[in-house]
Amino acid sequence: MGRILISPGKYIQGKGELQRIQEHIGQLGSSFLFIADSFVQSITREIIETSFANFQGTIYFETFQGECSKTEINRLSEIVKEKKIDVVVGVGGGKTLDTVKAVSYYNHLPVVIVPTIASTDAPCSALSVIYTDDGVFEEYLLLPKNPDIVLVDTQIVANAPARLLAAGIGDALATYVEARACYEGNGTPMAGGSITKAALALAETCQNTLFEDGVKAYLAVERNVVTEAVENIVEANTYLSGIGFESGGLAAAHSVHNGLTAIKETHDLYHGEKVAFGILTQLVLENRDMEEIEKVAKFCKDIHLPITLEQLHITEQVEEKIRKVAEVTCAEGETIHNMAMDVTPDDVYAAILAADEIGKRILHSN
Template sequence: MARIINSPAKYIQGKGELQNISQHIRPLGKSFLIIADEFVLGLTRETIEQSFSDQEGTLTFETFRGECSKQEVSRLQTIVQENDIDVIVGVGGGKTLDTAKAVAYYSKLPVVIVPTIASTDAPCSALSVLYTEEGVFDEYLILPKNPDIVLVDTQIVANAPARLLAAGIGDALATYVEARACYEANAIPMAGGTITKAAISLAELCQQTLFEDGVKAFLAVEQNLVTKAVENIVEANTYLSGVGFESGGLAAAHAIHNGFTVIDDPHHLYHGEKVAFGTITQLVLENRSIEEIQKYVNLCAEIGLPVTLEEMGITEDIESKIRKVAEASCQEGETIHNMPFPVTPDDVYAAILAANTIGKKLKS
């Protein structure tokens, strides 16, 4: 079987780089649909318009309505057709970017991804995670190619709340843990084929960077500063984790995240915050050493990521809720079945409660 690794055609990162967006994306077409939520449009529209002020091209701005759902993708497709759009540009967070990728796929157009936060590894991937209008996980939409361009302005990322950077670290913490499990299981990642040494190396570099620079970057972003540590963590959260998860594979951590979407209690949490707890749970499932688990718990605790069910917002009727989470995590087709051993809902239930106990113990 072939070894396969996926990545965006071009990755661009730097402080103030949004000012140069026109020169980066202008070769792709003449008519651009800019998709962003209301807040992000207010933050970036003037810069984008100024960048195109001395260039040919038509800009159409459309407000993202908040959920990466089939209904929202269909609505935006209609706007593409009505405005004779050449290029889709997604600006914002994970759900906005996933929506832009899906719209580009169905419209058969190139897509440019402009993350304004480093809270997930969504930007670089050939994947859109679809949810219902109510925010419950629906399905993974596997795309035939990665984005044409990913452009990250690190000053914009640093201006966002530090909690969002921490959430990105939480999402990225799963990259090596899940890729290692997939490699041991000889599982097929989303890129297809078998896992390359390059993918595992990127996943391992991602993990190394998070532990070396995660706390330093978090503290800098609390002051809206761009430091070398911030640049390193933005790259880890966005590129290393994006390529690493897609070509290295997903396993239990993300499946457990998806399980948590079926109960209301943790809906206030970001994707990466739930994934962080899922990663600790996967380490428990694998019976990794307490020293390894402690390393993850300590980093999560230092930057405000949840390591207990109470911090996930789950304080009542715990047994029945975690049973639901465990059942959803093990549904047919879930990535938990990429683990190198069979996993049952009972296993997940026990691992979640054990992870909660370990989190409480180590944090105290």
């Protein structure tokens, strides 16, 4: 089986880069549709319009309705056809970006991704996570190629709440843990084929960067400033994790996330916050060294990522709800089956409760 590594056509990151967006993407076409939610438009539209002021073409803006669902993808696709759009541009967070990637795919158009937060590793991937209109995970849409251009303005990222950066760190922290599990279990990554050493190296670099600079970057973003640590973490959350997970593979941590989406109490938590607890669960499933589990738990505690069921808002009918999470986690086609061992819902149920106990001990330690 061939080794496969995939990545976006171009990755651009730096303070103030949104001001130069026309310079970076203008050659892709003459009619652009910018898709963003109303809040993101309020902070980016004027910058984008100024950049395109002398552009010999047309730009349009459309408001994202909030869920990466088939309904929203179809709605936006109709607008693309009506306006005769050449290029679709997603500006915002993970669900906006996943929706725009899907719209690009179904309409055979180039896509530009402009994340305004570093809360997931979605921007660089050839993947859209599709949910129902009610926000429950439905399926992964595997795309034939990665975005043509990914552009990250780190000042805009730093202006967002620090909780969003932390959520991105939680998502990125799974990258090496899951890639290692896939490598050991001969799992198939999203990119297909077998896992390259380059993908593993990127995943490991991602983890090392998070441990080295994660807390420093979190504290800097609490004051809305861009430091070298912030630049490093934005790159780790966005590029290193994006390439690392896609070409290195997903395993139990993301399956646990998907299981948690079936519990309504978790719906106000970010993707990476649920993934963070999934990492602890996977490490317990694998029976990794306690030193590694505690290192991850303590790091998550330092940046306010959830490490207990109570922090996931699961406090009532716990056993019944965790049984449901475990069943969804082990559904056919879930990435938990990339693990080296066979995993059952009973195994996941036990690992979640054990991870919760470890999390509680770390949470209440000095």
